[in-house]
Amino acid sequence: MTVELNLNSGRADAGGTPLTLKRESLWQDALRRLLRNRAAVIGGVIILILALTAIFADVIAIAPYDRQTLSDQNQVPAYLGVIFPSMKPYMKVSDKYPLGADYVGRDLFSRIVYGTRISLTIALIGPLISLFIGVIYGSISGYFGGRVDNLMMRIVDVLYAFPGLLFIILLMAFFRSTFAKPEPGTLAFFLGKLDSSLGGMLFIIIGIGLTGWETQARLTRGQVLSVREKEFIEAAHTIGASDLRIMFRHILPNIIGPLVIVETLAIPGYISLEAFLSFIGLGINPPTPSWGAMIADGANAIRTYPNQAIFPALALAITMFAFNFLGDGLRDALEPRLRGTQ
């Protein structure tokens, strides 16, 4: 949007050019602030590269992620002997694998490349689910208030008392074994099939969704309460707008900003939760590569072949860095008032 103000029209004949003021919209302003934040830009670029890696994993990877060559197990390229000198005396040198091969002779590099898919999918879907459930729950609770609100928030309080990590372990065990061998034709069978065709992603997503929304619900409720009594809501009531319409057309657009920011800041948490579940063997089904599972395999061999744990760990750390940088930048750009609170 450009507003031209001809402030010096009176002197136009004197050869002066008209002074132009550009008015920026909220989003342009935020984008400008974001682009000025070097860390956020670096984070964004890394995420873009990761996304491209995930999409074109088939092209970038040099071997299928599940191809085992048992005779090649634990092979290491020569340059790793310099980085990890402790391996030098016994390492089997081969230049077939850029980052080495794992304990069953699979190419580490290709597995890390494919592992990007899992982590990024979680990074994308985790926040969406948590936003979806949390915002609807919190909106209803905050909007209707009174007894409904009281009951709904007590439920959230109880869920807060669950030792989250322990509970999600139990939940994953429940999913994994309930849907392992169900009767064909039932819903359980369908879900189990879907899950195994996704490499175990479905239940991780459900598990994360079930445990991640409470914070969002509380936050949404607070935000709804803060705008519920504003004049424009009253105005909407007087012209006879329905509750649903007020909730989602009038209130939601006004509060969604901070909610999205909080969710962006939570992304690294989702990524590390998936990695953790795969680390203890309740996440992604092998042989689908997840960085967490690769770190677990590598950790067993950390004294002999450190490269097998260090490289997937670096991939995970870089991804989390990128999302943290971008999340921080987004928060500072969109809600400067929130700066440094998370």
Next chain:
Amino acid sequence: MGHYIARRLIYLLVVLLVVSAITFFLMHAVPGGPFDQEKALPEETIANLESYYHLDEPLLLQYGRYLYDVALPHFTIQAPGNTRQEDFLIQFKVGNVWIQWMNFGPSYASRSRTVNDLFRQQLPVSMQLGVMALSVALLVGMPLGILAALKQNTILDYLGMSLAIFGVSVPVIVLGPLMIWIFGVTLKWLPPSGWGATPPYLWGILPQKLNWDYFKYAVMPAFALGLGSSAIIARLTRASLLQVIREDYIRTARAKGLQEPLVISRHALKNSLIPVVTVLGPLFAALITGTFVTELIFGIPGMGKYFVISITNRDYSVIMGTILLYAIFLVLSNLVVDIVYAYLDPRIRYD
């Protein structure tokens, strides 16, 4: 305040009831049972075992039996025997009556032990690790945050905050293997795995000796677990102190000629602590459950390994006991935080 605490304690009971019910029925909904093994036992044996442990009864009755054992205090006149069926976590004598409480039952997978045995031998290790991680979080995070705030927009500030982003970005499963490789395997400064204390523990929780032989095992896991939280604390302390420093009463303190160190320590710090205290509850919860991951990486004989195994084994009593006990920790720590909060900020009154 007394009313408030009483209300919160009643609420705690309700929460624990709900947590136990959900866990109990979810756990029993998982197919399979504790006596399924690779080499299948004869059906009669399984039936016998199940009836011995009352696992053949209706679920609701089992749940009631469980609550009776765990939640209700038991009173006896006889001196308690040492049977595995009657192993109470808490028992003491008043006059000549024994009061016994919290019988979490036998472990179905390792039948020579009770869940309380597990709590006595493994839980102290997890607690020690959790408390040390919390100390790391506070002792690293708060000075870093204070320093960054006092030297705002200097190289110290940027360095500290970059360190904080590093801290939140590197989860335990990344930091753990990295530390083991650097300090344990390459430099050989610290033992790469294990724990420096064995039962019996002092007062049931503390290690017998607090010396380097003990701490050298704890340094890496405590830092791996605590660093992420120290980053959160550092950022929060910085933000909160920066806000407080701009308040009018700080200007007043300076105007009346108070020296800068006194202004900071007496006037600014205490008030800037309030937001930090509010996150301590969730933080403690995260650390205390986070010990599970850390223990698996560093090969520490705490609750973590046993809990994960108990789930694959359908060791019902261990699953229930662990989740319940940790839920109690969470709710109690939140209560303590709320009380401290009221003490720090007298404007907050709960009644």
